[in-house]
Amino acid sequence: MARWALGRLAVGLAAVLLTLVALFLAAEGMSDPTAAVLGPDATEAQRVAVRAELGLDRPLPERAAVAALRLTRGDFGQSYRLGRPASDVVASALPSTLWLAAAALPIALVGGLALGFALALGDRGRRGAWFGLLPLAAQGVPGFVAAIVAVQILAVQLRLFPASGRDAWVLPAALLGLGAATRLGLLLAARLATLVREPFVTAALARGVGERAVYVRHLMRPACSLVVSYAALQLGYLLGGSLVMETVFGYPGIGRLAVEALSARDLPVLMAAAACSALGFLALRFAADLALLWLDPRVRDGVLA
């Protein structure tokens, strides 16, 4: 068990490290950050001075060594553009991203569970067929369309919510949560449909347990393993920031920060943001794996074997 956990950890950290190395090398090919730092029409003297200031005039191996050494102390270096530590820049964007993720998650879980069971139980008759089409249709609506429509109706016409900024978290959280709930509901319904055919369900039904009771008592726990995996993945994505929502609602989060850092060729911030998202993602994945061990005996047997 401990070996399993350590193995997971090592693979995860290696993945983060690889991400950072790849970013560093990709930045070599893509860029001269002085255009973003100085604006496009700076003088040559300014560009030379700023390149020296940022250490960009040093050869690649030297810069890589400096970056690696700093990284061992958890230091990503100074943001090219902002002149303050990249980790501080990311840390200041993190709370709003966490807040949005935390607000969206319960909506996704409760909504997804409800939708999944409703679809599974209602999977019969004409009404059920119609009902089953709704989430499929909803899934086809792009996020930005939903966001713009929500802003038009709820912010502009009804003036119920602010249209932009940090205070405008309710609408993006609801949209992200509902989007995830729809996807989760559909996945869950499909999983339940296969679980129903498992022998232990047939056995329970044969014992005369009612259909609803089978779903609640016998299928909830195995279905939950899917929910946990999905929630971990979804939360992991949310930790990387939801670019569409952050853009439409002018909401300050990691997603926008990373995209802006990319536009500005601000490698230190880009690396700090990537490391933060990747580590968060891995931690969640790890937590989900642990939860699965507890939830699903088949997984536990596999690990312990």
Next chain:
Amino acid sequence: VSAPTPASSAVPARLTVSQIEETRDLASIDPLKTMDTPVPTLLVFDTLVRRTPGGEVTPLLAEKIERVDPKTWRFRLRDGVKFHDGSPLVAEDMAATLANVMDPKNGSSYVRHVATVEKVEVKDARTVDLLTRVPTDLLPAFLSVLPIAPSVLVKDGSYKTKLVGTGPYTLADWRQGESVLLRRNPSYWGAAPAYQEVLVKAVGEPSTRLADLLSGSAGIAGDLLPEHVPQLRAKGMTVVRESGVRTAYIAFSHKPPTDDPRIRQAFYHALDRKALATTAFGDYAEPAISAVPKSFSGYAEAFPLTDYDPAKAKALVQAAGKTAPVRITLDTTAEMSPVAQLIQAQARDAGFDVQINMVDSRATLFDAKRLMASAEGRAFMTTALDNRMFDALRPLDTVYGANSFMKQYGYQPDPRNQPLIDRYTAEPDAQKRRDLSLEVQRNGKEGMPVVWLYYPDHLFGVAPGVCWTPGGLGQITYWDVKPC
């Protein structure tokens, strides 16, 4: 100094502004780095002088400006002005601010505004002499955008985030990438600020800025689009239009085929700038007939609209020994995609096969490494070159002068131009300056490092209850905004 107005229901305590161009992404609030983000700089700091809508210069922190000899400007600072931390404004503050922006290491975009200054001399506690390389009349006007920061903070570097000015508002809060909150300075030396607080939000999406205004959460929305105008009017909002300080243009990297000036000239003659401006912006853009808009000093019509001539373009292509269609890649960013498509269609009639290539950001667009790594010469298009000199010197110096930023893309500036630009800078007579401006632009037209396209207007929506008489600076002049 009047007492602070008590917040009442009649006087809104807070003005909220939803915009993007005056703060850009609010990643940085460094007041001495760039003049392209006038907020929060404009509210927290005062400048030495202010530019009026008519283009005159009126005193602000400098109570008196005199020319003691052709190459020396003497600034006498106002007495009794205090920074927000209580320290008095002295000559040393002005000197330290100028020294900071003149140092290339600091990468300040004000550097071109003070390019003529050779030496800064503190004469006494309230007097500073600026000694210039050439005699120039233009310097005081160019200083109308430079904020004056306290020397202590400038010297220890903390001025970048610790905004201490002499201005009407103090910086109460900065949320990076999001907003700045400004609170009125109760002991401001000048006219009392009209609002208790001003909240300026950086909102990247045009439709979200519009939604902020229409939903009542903002009093002013900036950087709106021409297609928003009917909706603004229908909802009872005032539409304010300011002529632009930004320039839409195409630049070329100098590799085949765009290393040949005839090909660049041909591309210029292939474009109908008036149709571009009208189709893309309706009435809200001025086609570029000069390197500056009509209202700027040094305006001279070097690029008449009659230059649109597809036949001439074809002849130039032929003279360059190329067979039509000449393939040219046009790099641009998403917001200019409709304009790029129009250009593609126009250039087709003149024998060009334009391939549009979208890049993710302006930094990528201008990346010399990227452009020069490509074997083929490329055209790249943007809307930039903010001209807060309100003068032709900005494009003349930046594009056609010896220090042209186009040099990194292989352009060799015309050697005739720098001496002309120096004469332009030194010339006291406005008409003669226009003649010199025309000459530089005509020389530039031969090499054609860039094609000027149009000057888009700035569009603002103003909610009922907010009154703003625009100050002709292409941006929100906060000192003119009042509740009403």
